[in-house]
Amino acid sequence: MKYHYTSDFNHGTTDHDEAVHSDSAYGSSTVDTDTEDCQTLLETTFNYDEDLINKTIMVGDSGVGKTSLLVQYDQGKFIHGSFSATVGIGFTVMLLGDSAVGKTCVLVRFKDGAFLGGNFIATVGIDFRNKVVTVDNVKVKLQIWDTAGQERFRSVTHAYYRDAQALLLLYDITSKSSFDNIRAWLTEIHEYAQKDVVIMLLGNKSDMVAERVIKREEGEKLAKEYGVPFMETSAKTGVNVELAFLAVAKDLKHRAAKQPNEPKFQIHDYIESQKQKSGCCGGYM
Ligand SMILES: Nc1nc2c(ncn2[C@@H]2O[C@H](COP(=O)(O)OP(=O)(O)OP(=O)(O)O)[C@@H](O)[C@H]2O)c(=O)[nH]1
Numbered sequence: 001m002k003y004h005y006t007s008d009f010n011h012g013t014t015d016h017d018e019a020v021h022s023d024s025a026y027g028s029s030t031v032d033t034d035t036e037d038c039q040t041l042l043e044t045t046f047n048y049d050e051d052l053i054n055k056t057i058m059v060g061d062s063g064v065g066k067t068s069l070l071v072q073y074d075q076g077k078f079i080h081g082s083f084s085a086t087v088g089i090g091f092t093v094m095l096l097g098d099s100a101v102g103k104t105c106v107l108v109r110f111k112d113g114a115f116l117g118g119n120f121i122a123t124v125g126i127d128f129r130n131k132v133v134t135v136d137n138v139k140v141k142l143q144i145w146d147t148a149g150q151e152r153f154r155s156v157t158h159a160y161y162r163d164a165q166a167l168l169l170l171y172d173i174t175s176k177s178s179f180d181n182i183r184a185w186l187t188e189i190h191e192y193a194q195k196d197v198v199i200m201l202l203g204n205k206s207d208m209v210a211e212r213v214i215k216r217e218e219g220e221k222l223a224k225e226y227g228v229p230f231m232e233t234s235a236k237t238g239v240n241v242e243l244a245f246l247a248v249a250k251d252l253k254h255r256a257a258k259q260p261n262e263p264k265f266q267i268h269d270y271i272e273s274q275k276q277k278s279g280c281c282g283g284y285m
């Protein structure tokens with residue numbers, strides 16, 4: 001299968017921390033990990049064969065200079081200053097759903113705390129952003145893949161499913177077709193994604209009360225049918241956006257660090273408990 005692909009993207013499957021820009025190399029120990037804003041990976045540059053997608057992983061002891069080497073290659077400069085180790089635990093989360101449901105806006109809200117209003121610019125191929133979150137006092141890096149919902153990019157998205165550990169599947173509560181298509185998305189997920197992938201269904205644009213055509217109960221019912229957690233979100237107001245990513249990060253982290261006799265992390269219960277904490281007026285519509 002042929003894809004259009006840019007030339008120099010390194011997509012590590014096992015050690016994302018070394019394959020993407022590191023937070024530590026840029027002097028930040030907080031959350032910002034990518035220096036360029038959304039980097040479009042797939043452009044109409046030249047044809048690329050799926051099997052030849054380049055994957056380069058840098059390995060070596062902590063402190064040998066893997067991150068600095070990557071920054072030098074990427075930006076042509078050396079970052080002076082104190083060394084801080086790249087966080088060791090990282091997961092890949094993929095955003096899926098029809099075009100215009102708000103995937104990019106949800107990601108920007110989570111990453112930058114802002115709402116991308118104005119003209120809608122459809123994502124081309126796949127973009128990515130990194131964000132480090134703290135889960136149970138452990139730093140967890142989420143590499144978030146923002147896919148294009150447009151049909152013509154579907155084959156591109158398929159190539160990335162297998163590397164995703166969690167999928168946030170979005171519909172727009174003001175668009176019946178985007179909701180109806182969720183079943184088709186779930187079929188596709190079962191075909192292409194890892195068997196144990198964490199899936200969460202999100203009904204986005206919950207702020208658009210007057211335009212709503214899909215009731216919250218309908219979203220809940222569909223999610224229950226497929227056994228996946230569900231919540232309504234708004235990239236505009238920020239409602240539940242952070243909770244969605246944190247719940248997924250918590251689930252993945254628990255899976256990765258689970259002791260043999262430790263009970264399984266219950267993502268449904270966690271979401272419900274977090275919702276209740278916000279009380280009546282937290283906007284969990
Ligand atoms: N009111 C409101 N508008 C939103 C919300 N999320 C997204 N939008 C608007 O919906 C439109 C589409 O948002 P995008 O995030 O670009 O959609 P997308 O799912 O990334 O679309 P593709 O990249 O084509 O797959 C934009 O005009 C946004 O401003 C939301 O929560 N509330």
Ligand SMILES: [Mg+2]
Pocket residue numbers: 103104105121122123146147148149
């Ligand atoms: Mg987009």
